[in-house]
Amino acid sequence: MSGSGTAASGTGQTVAEAEAALENLARTGAEPPWRLAQRREALAAFTALPMPDPLRDEDWRRTRLDGLELHSRPVQALGVFAIEGLAEPARQAGAVACRLGEALTAQPELVRRHLGSALAPGAGKFVALAQALAQDGAFVWVPDGVELQAPLVVRDGIEGPEAGFGAFRHTVVVLGAQARAHLVVVQRSPADRRPGLVCSAVEVVLGPGAQLRYTQVQDLGPGVVRLECRRALVGRDAELAWTDCELGARLARAEVETVLGEPGGTVTTGGLSFGHRRQHLDVLQRVLHVARHTTSDLAHRIALRDRARSVFRGIVIMQKGCAGASSQQHAASVLLSPEARSDAIPSLFIDEDDVRAGHGATSGPVDERVLFYLMSRGIPRPLAERLVLEGFFAPVLARLANTPVYDELQHRIDQKIGA
Amino acid sequence: MSGADILESSAGGSRLEIRDLHVSVDGKPILKGVSLTVEPGQRHAIMGPNGSGKTTLAYALAGHPGYEVTGGEVLLDGANVLEMEPDERARAGLFLAFQYPAEVPGVSNINFLRHAVNAVRGQPVSVFELQKEVQAAMRALGMGEDFTRRNLNEGFSGGEKKRNEILQLALLKPRYAILDETDSGLDIDAVQIVAKGVMELGRPDMGTIIITHYSRILRYIPPHFVHVMVDGRIVRSGGPQLAEELEQSGYEGFRVEPVETAS
Numbered sequence: 001m002s003g004s005g006t007a008a009s010g011t012g013q014t015v016a017e018a019e020a021a022l023e024n025l026a027r028t029g030a031e032p033p034w035r036l037a038q039r040r041e042a043l044a045a046f047t048a049l050p051m052p053d054p055l056r057d058e059d060w061r062r063t064r065l066d067g068l069e070l071h072s073r074p075v076q077a078l079g080v081f082a083i084e085g086l087a088e089p090a091r092q093a094g095a096v097a098c099r100l101g102e103a104l105t106a107q108p109e110l111v112r113r114h115l116g117s118a119l120a121p122g123a124g125k126f127v128a129l130a131q132a133l134a135q136d137g138a139f140v141w142v143p144d145g146v147e148l149q150a151p152l153v154v155r156d157g158i159e160g161p162e163a164g165f166g167a168f169r170h171t172v173v174v175l176g177a178q179a180r181a182h183l184v185v186v187q188r189s190p191a192d193r194r195p196g197l198v199c200s201a202v203e204v205v206l207g208p209g210a211q212l213r214y215t216q217v218q219d220l221g222p223g224v225v226r227l228e229c230r231r232a233l234v235g236r237d238a239e240l241a242w243t244d245c246e247l248g249a250r251l252a253r254a255e256v257e258t259v260l261g262e263p264g265g266t267v268t269t270g271g272l273s274f275g276h277r278r279q280h281l282d283v284l285q286r287v288l289h290v291a292r293h294t295t296s297d298l299a300h301r302i303a304l305r306d307r308a309r310s311v312f313r314g315i316v317i318m319q320k321g322c323a324g325a326s327s328q329q330h331a332a333s334v335l336l337s338p339e340a341r342s343d344a345i346p347s348l349f350i351d352e353d354d355v356r357a358g359h360g361a362t363s364g365p366v367d368e369r370v371l372f373y374l375m376s377r378g379i380p381r382p383l384a385e386r387l388v389l390e391g392f393f394a395p396v397l398a399r400l401a402n403t404p405v406y407d408e409l410q411h412r413i414d415q416k417i418g419a
Numbered sequence: 420m421s422g423a424d425i426l427e428s429s430a431g432g433s434r435l436e437i438r439d440l441h442v443s444v445d446g447k448p449i450l451k452g453v454s455l456t457v458e459p460g461q462r463h464a465i466m467g468p469n470g471s472g473k474t475t476l477a478y479a480l481a482g483h484p485g486y487e488v489t490g491g492e493v494l495l496d497g498a499n500v501l502e503m504e505p506d507e508r509a510r511a512g513l514f515l516a517f518q519y520p521a522e523v524p525g526v527s528n529i530n531f532l533r534h535a536v537n538a539v540r541g542q543p544v545s546v547f548e549l550q551k552e553v554q555a556a557m558r559a560l561g562m563g564e565d566f567t568r569r570n571l572n573e574g575f576s577g578g579e580k581k582r583n584e585i586l587q588l589a590l591l592k593p594r595y596a597i598l599d600e601t602d603s604g605l606d607i608d609a610v611q612i613v614a615k616g617v618m619e620l621g622r623p624d625m626g627t628i629i630i631t632h633y634s635r636i637l638r639y640i641p642p643h644f645v646h647v648m649v650d651g652r653i654v655r656s657g658g659p660q661l662a663e664e665l666e667q668s669g670y671e672g673f674r675v676e677p678v679e680t681a682s
């Protein structure tokens with residue numbers, strides 16, 4: 001049986017489950033009719049859209065969903081979803097940071113205005129799945145001119161039956177003109193091998209001059225398949241910084257699209273993928289330079305042990321009219337075993353003369369010269385390797401400085417180095 | 420230490436002993452029989468033209484994996500150094516001040532020093548105690564406060580790297596140190612400061628091998644012996660006046676037949 005056939009049979013189950021779940025939801029009356037309609041629209045799109053075909057779809061050539069089974073109760077997941085860190089002055093200034101469900105009850109009109117503004121219902125196969133079935137998610141809204149001093153922290157601790165779970169998330173972050181925020185999302189699930197699917201859709205809209213840092217620590221259990229789609233619309237002179245730390249899951253795919261549609265918009269990424277055993281970690285960053293003087297700087301640091309595999313794709317599209325735009329990307333990989341494999345594939349599509357674009361990649365084992373230097377000071381080889389790796393990830397960790405998850409992340413990286 | 424241990428170590432002799440050392444790099448013989456004995460408190464200068472094998476000797480002593488020892492032995496207080504990993508050599512009391520220290524991105528100097536000191540001393544030093552020691556040594560070496568926070572050698576100038584090597588020497592207090600061209604790339608004032616650091620911050624009984632091109636640093640680290648290395652061999656050994664002689668006449672006279680060194 002072909003891979004996509006297996007996956008399709010899995011999704012067949014999901015659709016039946018999903019329809020039942022939406023019927024139940026409608027009966028409870030917990031959500032307004034427009035919201036249910038959006039979900040149904042998304043579910044219809046999910047059903048209609050084909051599974052990604054590794055033979056035809058370049059974006060899925062290196063990440064196969066062959067083994068993806070959506071299990072007997074795919075729509076179910078338990079756990080704790082909490083968002084903390086909204087200070088009182090910001091709340092009084094009108095800022096909102098809560099679970100999507102709470103926002104729907106408390107501020108239905110605000111949610112209605114923004115839900116779907118960066119990702120239309122059914123914008124993609126897995127976007128549609130997350131939108132249709134979302135059990136949870138964060139809703140963050142920061143009005144014009146309001147700056148959140150402290151980071152907002154979303155703790156998404158997913159639990160679920162040992163037999164398997166499906167967790168679906170829909171998160172919306174909207175910043176008004178000159179607003180500022182840092183959102184940190186930590187996704188965890190039990191460290192045993194129970195199978196699970198975590199599927200998320202994230203929408204980001206930044207007004208003129210807004211600054212958002214969006215940081216995610218993906219630390220899901222080793223039986224989990226994680227599919228995440230994010231799309232951001234960046235306003236005039238606004239700045240967006242993505243930091244993705246991919247640590248967990250059996251197969252993790254993050255597909256991030258940033259649209260620089262207004263002059264002066266900027267996006268930077270500086271994440272890490274740290275895989276071991278047979279983990280497959282795939283990060284796809286797509287940037288659309290539409291407007292003039294937009295800049296993108298994509299960087300990713302990868303370390304792989306055992307037979308782990310990483311894919312990092314930076315797709316930069318510079319459209320006609322984005323004069324003065326510039327783009328850089330760099331991927332650095334450290335291969336800690338001869339069986340590990342890292343593919344860093346930059347793609348540039350340039351349809352404008354007056355732009356600058358560059359890319360680079362490095363890949364190789366730990367620098368023996370550096371190890372020898374550290375060992376010559378009495379430091380045993382395992383500790384020397386640990387120091388080198390910590391140092392390698394230090395620029396990513398620096399992006400999390402002064403957040404409550406810094407120590408956790410450092411600790412998890414150390415654990416993985418020693419694992 | 421038991422009485423038997425003491426007897427044995429004194430029988431092996433308290434010294435660093437290099438006996439007829441042969442070293443190849445990429446299969447090419449570089450050191451062709453080097454013998455040298457350094458007793459505690461002694462300072463030996465090794466001078467010689469570029470490419471004569473000085474750094475090869477230093478790396479071989481430190482255990483660089485790319486330098487293959489094809490003959491001879493190295494004994495540190497009677498123990499076989501060549502069987503030890505580089506980190507074991509350091510813990511046994513050997514120290515190499517690198518000619519070109521590696522840059523270690525993302526690892527702060529202080530974090531590195533803490534791990535090195537803990538490893539060499541065999542017991543954890545308190546952060547407070549370490550800071551105190553580091554600050555004192557840095558003052559003596561004329562290093563700015565920010566050195567501890569900067570990443571190890573990353574973006575350091577040549578001179579800053581050399582000072583940093585001696586800072587490590589000051590903290591690790593090796594029994595035997597090899598300084599590989601620690602003076603090159605330093606201006607005259609810096610040479611003086613760094614040399615003073617070696618003399619005052621190391622153990623008083625440190626045995627030292629000073630690899631250099633210039634007699635300048637030897638004014639501040641006066642050697643008891645001077646050796647001339649040419650083409651992978653020590654071709655002449657003498658007292659401190661030999662350094663002055665070399666400064667005048669260069670190495671031209673030594674490019675002839677190797678002279679048998681005293682064993």
Ligand SMILES: Nc1ncnc2c1ncn2[C@@H]1O[C@H](COP(=O)(O)OP(=O)(O)O)[C@@H](O)[C@H]1O
Pocket residue numbers: 444445449467468469470471472473474475476485
């Ligand atoms: N990594 C290497 N690969 C090949 N040859 C080397 C390497 N390192 C040193 N050599 C050779 O070994 C010889 C001695 O080098 P070296 O010990 O660095 O000399 P010195 O320090 O006295 O200038 C030189 O001929 C040099 O070209």
Ligand SMILES: [Mg+2]
Pocket residue numbers: 473474475518600
């Ligand atoms: Mg040299």
